[in-house]
Amino acid sequence: MNAITDFFHIGGYGFYVWGSYGVTALFIAIEIYLVVRGKRVITKRLARLGRLNNNANAS
Amino acid sequence: MGFKNSIIWMYFSSPRNFYPIAGKVIPWFAGLAAIFTIIGLYISFFLAPPVLSDQKEYYVIIFIHVAAAWMSMFIYVVMSMYAFIGLVWNIKMSEMMATALAPTGAMFTFVALWTGALWGRPSWGAYWVWDARLTSELILLFLYIGFMSLQSAIDDPRRAARASGLLAIVGVINIPIIYFSVRWWNTLHQGFSVAPNQTTQLVDPSIFWGMITMALACWMYTIAVVLARVRTEILQRERQTAWVQELVGNQK
Numbered sequence: 001m002n003a004i005t006d007f008f009h010i011g012g013y014g015f016y017v018w019g020s021y022g023v024t025a026l027f028i029a030i031e032i033y034l035v036v037r038g039k040r041v042i043t044k045r046l047a048r049l050g051r052l053n054n055n056a057n058a059s
Numbered sequence: 060m061g062f063k064n065s066i067i068w069m070y071f072s073s074p075r076n077f078y079p080i081a082g083k084v085i086p087w088f089a090g091l092a093a094i095f096t097i098i099g100l101y102i103s104f105f106l107a108p109p110v111l112s113d114q115k116e117y118y119v120i121i122f123i124h125v126a127a128a129w130m131s132m133f134i135y136v137v138m139s140m141y142a143f144i145g146l147v148w149n150i151k152m153s154e155m156m157a158t159a160l161a162p163t164g165a166m167f168t169f170v171a172l173w174t175g176a177l178w179g180r181p182s183w184g185a186y187w188v189w190d191a192r193l194t195s196e197l198i199l200l201f202l203y204i205g206f207m208s209l210q211s212a213i214d215d216p217r218r219a220a221r222a223s224g225l226l227a228i229v230g231v232i233n234i235p236i237i238y239f240s241v242r243w244w245n246t247l248h249q250g251f252s253v254a255p256n257q258t259t260q261l262v263d264p265s266i267f268w269g270m271i272t273m274a275l276a277c278w279m280y281t282i283a284v285v286l287a288r289v290r291t292e293i294l295q296r297e298r299q300t301a302w303v304q305e306l307v308g309n310q311k
Contacts, residue, residue, distance in 0.1 A: 011109070011116035016181050020120045020174040024127070027166050028280070035284055039291045043307050046298050050309025 072152045074293045075302050081286040088283035095276035099126075102269035120178040121266065125252060126273040128171035130281060131199060132234050134164035138206075139231045142224035154220035155296065157227060158210060159289035163281050165203035172196055183247055191240040192248035195233060202230040216296055 010017045070076050103122040111118055138160040145153035175193065176186040187193065206223045213219035241250045252262050253270065262270075297303045 007104075010119065013115065013117035013181055016117045016177040017119055020123055020177045023173055024123050024170050027170060031163065031166055031284060035287045035291070039287065039294075042291050042294050046294065046303065046307040047309060049298075050304055050307060054309070 072150050074152055074155070074297050075300070077152055078290055078293050081290055085283050085286050088279045088286070092276050092279035092283055095272055095279055099269060099272035099276050102265060102272055107265045107269050108263060114182060117178060117181045120174050121252070122269050122273045124171060124174040124178060125270045126277045127167045127174060128196070129274050130277045131164060131168035131171050131196070132237060134160050134167060134281060135199060135202070135227075136231065136234055138164060139224075139227040142220075142227040145220055146224045146228070151296070154216075154224065155289050155292045156285070157224065158220070159285045159292055160281075161203055161207050161210075162288070163285055165200060165207065167277065167281075168196065168200040168203060172200065188247050190247045191244040192237065192246050195237040195240050198233055199230075199237060202226070202233060206230075 008014055008018070071080070099122065103119055107119070107122075109116055138157050141153045141157040141160065144150055145157060172193070175196075179188070180186045206227055209223040209226055210219045213222060240246060241248055253267065294303055294307070
């Protein structure tokens, strides 16, 4: 076995170690995605509401 | 606190002032988080000893597990402090900070429990035991979930902040229980790795610094992501104000 496969094998405990680090990375990625999306959604919604109000006032 | 200081705090407690400042500092904290993560992972996987006298290779989980567990407790304390300030002095910005901290705190609590389970299986032979440390950490997760559900259940943001703030403050009693559980009770969970008032280090220096670096990475990440979330919260709660309307491109 070469050094790289050894590294991922972690003495036979790869499942536990990568399961820990992988799930952590996944949760962090999901959190960042949700925060970024949340900001975009609210900005768009407020802009749309503003336009609706302006149109209502104009007519 | 001097007069000048209180002026500064008043300045930051205004959502309108806080919003752009938060936006400016986020990239810095995100960058620091990335740097500390790389250093922390390097120490964890390459510099720290591969096995310990009583633990095989799986112990490398310690670096993410301890950092996440510290964050889960620390974020809760900070969150309840903000909730307390919001409750007593009626400061909206404080309430919003408490709201923004909760999901990240819950995430780290889950990560602490999850990595603990994956560490427990090879080292104790069980993913889960009803031990004092594990059980009190699980209660912490429920406290975060309770805090968030209470907020989403009440429509009026001020009332939601008061009710959930009270829950956060009462729940803080759980933090010393988690922290000292390994000392107060006979737990399967191991004792302190980094103990207060400890003159001799309990762990190898590379393990100690690995944990510290990973904890710093988590701290920087938390600051960045919480500030980003609180900005959305500000937009939501201040949506009627002229400055938010202007910001999203609407003329008043």
